[in-house]
Structures are given as C-alpha cells and as structure tokens.
Amino acid sequence: MAETTTFRNATQVLEPFKGVKKVTIEEYFSSGHRTCQGCESALVMKLMVKAAGPRTIVLGSTGCMYVANTTYYSTPWVVPWMHTQLGSSGSAALGTAAGLKALMKKGKMKAEPINVIAFCGDGGGADMGLGAISATLTHKEYNSLILLYDNESYANTDIQLSGSTPYGAHTTFSPPGSVRRIMHTRWKKNTAGMLAAGHPECRYVATVCASYAVEMMNRVRKALTIGGPTFIHSLDPCPKGWDYDPMLSHELGELAIETGIFPLYEVEDGVVKYYGKTKAIVDGRKRKPVREYLLKQGRFAHFIEEDLEYFQTKVDEMWERWEIPGVVSFRKKLEGGA
Ligand SMILES: Cc1ncc(C[n+]2csc(CCOP(=O)(O)OP(=O)(O)O)c2C)c(N)n1
Ligand code: SF4
Numbered sequence: 279m280a281e282t283t284t285f286r287n288a289t290q291v292l293e294p295f296k297g298v299k300k301v302t303i304e305e306y307f308s309s310g311h312r313t314c315q316g317c318e319s320a321l322v323m324k325l326m327v328k329a330a331g332p333r334t335i336v337l338g339s340t341g342c343m344y345v346a347n348t349t350y351y352s353t354p355w356v357v358p359w360m361h362t363q364l365g366s367s368g369s370a371a372l373g374t375a376a377g378l379k380a381l382m383k384k385g386k387m388k389a390e391p392i393n394v395i396a397f398c399g400d401g402g403g404a405d406m407g408l409g410a411i412s413a414t415l416t417h418k419e420y421n422s423l424i425l426l427y428d429n430e431s432y433a434n435t436d437i438q439l440s441g442s443t444p445y446g447a448h449t450t451f452s453p454p455g456s457v458r459r460i461m462h463t464r465w466k467k468n469t470a471g472m473l474a475a476g477h478p479e480c481r482y483v484a485t486v487c488a489s490y491a492v493e494m495m496n497r498v499r500k501a502l503t504i505g506g507p508t509f510i511h512s513l514d515p516c517p518k519g520w521d522y523d524p525m526l527s528h529e530l531g532e533l534a535i536e537t538g539i540f541p542l543y544e545v546e547d548g549v550v551k552y553y554g555k556t557k558a559i560v561d562g563r564k565r566k567p568v569r570e571y572l573l574k575q576g577r578f579a580h581f582i583e584e585d586l587e588y589f590q591t592k593v594d595e596m597w598e599r600w601e602i603p604g605v606v607s608f609r610k611k612l613e614g615g616a
C-alpha cells in the first residue's frame with residue numbers, strides 16, 4: 279500500500295470555533311455517568327471530546343473520570359474509550375498512536391487521521407505518571423494529546439493531597455488540627471510550565487479552565503491539529519474535594535484565573551502566549567485578592583489572616599519575580615540584591 283500523508287504525521291484539521299454559536303451540537307460524552315453535581319472535570323471531558331469530534335479515541339487513567347464514568351453496562355462515552363493504569367496516560371497515548379500508525383501502514387485499517395487523547399488526573403499525571411508523560415512528549419513522530427484534569431487531590435479515593443494540592447488545603451491527608459493548623463505546607467507543582475520548559479520539541483502546551491468553554495475547546499483543537507505529542511493542563515473545581523456549593527463551580531474557575539492563581543497561557547513552538555483574563559492581567563488589569571477565591575471553599579475554612587497573606591505573597595511572587603510570570607518559576611534577580 280502506498281505511503282500516504284497519514285504516516286507522515288497527518289492530523290485532523292480542526293478549525294477554532296468562532297464563538298459559542300458556532301460550536302457543534304453533537305455530544306460524544308453524554309448521559310450515563312455518575313459524577314458529583316457540579317463536577318467540572320465531567321464538563322472538561324464533555325468539552326474535550328466535543329472539540330475533538332467523532333474520529334477520536336479516548337484513553338483515561340484511574341480516577342474519578344474513570345470510575346464515575348464506567349458504571350457496569352453504562353457509559354457516557356460515544357467514542358471508543360479505554361481505561362489505563364493510574365500512572366500510564368503517557369504510555370497509553372504513545373502506544374495507541376504508534377499502534378494506529380503501524381496498522382495503517384500495514385494496510386490493516388483505513389489510513390486516516392484519528393485523534394488520540396489520553397487524560398489523567400493530577401495524582402495520575404502530575405505525580406505518578408509524570409515520567410511516562412515526559413517520555414511521550416519527546417516522541418515527536420506520534421500525534422497525541424495528554425490532558426491533565428486537575429481537581430487538586432486524589433479525589434476518587436477520598437481527597438488525599440497530591441503534588442497539585444494548593445498550600446494549606448484541608449485534605450484527608452492534611453486535616454487542620456488544634457496544635458498545628460496548616461498541615462500541607464508545599465506550594466503547588468507547576469506542571470504545565472515544567473513540561474513546556476523541559477520538552478523543547480513538544481510543539482504545544484497549554485493551560486485551560488472550563489469556565490471559559492470556547493477558549494478551552496479551541497486549545498484542544500489546536501493541540502490536536504498541530505502535530506506530535508501535546509499537553510493541556512485544566513484546572514477543575516471539585517465541589518466534594520474543595521467543599522463548596524456545586525452551583526459555585528463556574529465562578530470558582532473564573533476566580534482562579536482572575537486572582538492570578540492559575541494563569542491561562544499556551545506555549546506554541548516555544549513561544550509563550552497568554553490569553554483570556556490572564557492576558558488582561560499581563561496587560562495591566564489588577565488581580566483580584568486571593569481571599570475572594572479561598573474563602574468560598576471549605577478546604578481553606580481554617581485559614582487565619584496570616585495564612586491568607588502568605589498565600590497572597592506567593593501569588594504576587596509568581597507575577598512579580600518569576601522569569602516568565604506565572605509560567606517559569608526561575609526568579610529574577612532583585613535590583614541591587616541577590
Ligand atoms: C497504582 C495505583 N495506586 C493506587 C490506586 C488507587 N487509586 C485509584 S484512583 C486514585 C486517585 C487518583 O487521583 P487523580 O489522578 O488525581 O484522579 P481523581 O481521582 O482526582 O479524579 C487512586 C490513588 C490505583 N488505582 N493504582
Ligand atoms: S469528587 Fe470531584 S472530581 Fe470526583 S466526581 Fe466528584 S466533583 Fe468530580
């Protein structure tokens with residue numbers, strides 16, 4: 279069989295949606311799941327696969343988006359889907375992309391571009407599966423998207439803290455006590471920045487939030503169109519783990535961006551581009567105080583004034599002292615100082 283462009287890394291051409299009215303109506307993640315009311319990660323699944331379209335294979339590592347989406351004999355996935363082990367989203371993406379390419383090359387299946395998306399949670403991606411994701415991002419000959427849905431805990435096993443859990447949050451591994459109030463003292467891992475900086479041949483890394491649905495879907499479309507392995511990090515409010523009324527999910531996503539806690543950006547061929555409300559901040563709009571975001575969530579209910587101030591100082595540092603604000607955490611030298 280003659281070689282076609284498919285074997286040279288052809289991808290589907292997925293033009294960006296030009297506004298919400300242009301978004302396609304078909305759903306590929308529909309009813310049949312049992313995630314919590316207000317679960318943003320479920321919305322991320324729905325938008326992710328809506329953006330990708332029907333010629334897509336979804337692979338998902340263990341976590342809420344596996345367990346709550348696969349009740350016996352019931353599934354919300356309209357496209358082919360497979361579960362993979364907790365730390366394996368990277369390996370599953372690479373293996374599937376390579377397998378498809380080999381089958382098409384041997385003429386065992388029709389040669390056409392098929393999207394391969396592997397998702398993982400923060401536990402499965404930012405912690406346990408980081409090595410496999412890193413390996414996949416170096417294999418530029420295979421097209422795949424790894425999407426990390428970050429609900430900031432190991433949620434499925436009852437909200438244990440992960441490397442992505444914010445400073446001071448109350449989780450089952452960090453309950454505030456009367457002797458020690460703040461049990462989790464580490465700052466959140468900068469996963470997207472780390473993966474972008476560490477994989478110079480990966481053509482596309484982006485951060486997204488489903489509170490900005492069209493912008494989010496367009497980043498998924500770009501990641502699938504550009505070619506090679508790509509990575510998207512999505513911040514997902516989780517009513518159960520973050521302890522808030524489910525009706526606040528959308529608002530909390532917005533506040534995470536408006537306070538500057540979770541910057542929205544894309545790194546395309548090594549060039550950083552901020553977008554949405556984050557771009558407005560970079561262009562001079564004042565960031566909202568972090569307390570507006572933190573105090574809406576029960577996981578920070580034990581915070582006293584000094585904790586809020588510490589959190590604010592750390593976010594200020596991200597914007598004022600990081601070499602690339604909100605993206606790369608190398609510190610700029612202070613004028614006249616160290
Ligand atoms: C190797 C391995 N260790 C532990 C588990 C138990 N386990 C299942 S889901 C899960 C939590 C995963 O957290 P995350 O990736 O953040 O996804 P979430 O549950 O938050 O959606 C854990 C620890 C497992 N399935 N496999
Ligand atoms: S625990 Fe959080 S991530 Fe898991 S299903 Fe519920 S809201 Fe979604």
Ligand SMILES: [Mg+2]
Nearest residue numbers: 399400431433
């Ligand atoms: Mg998680």
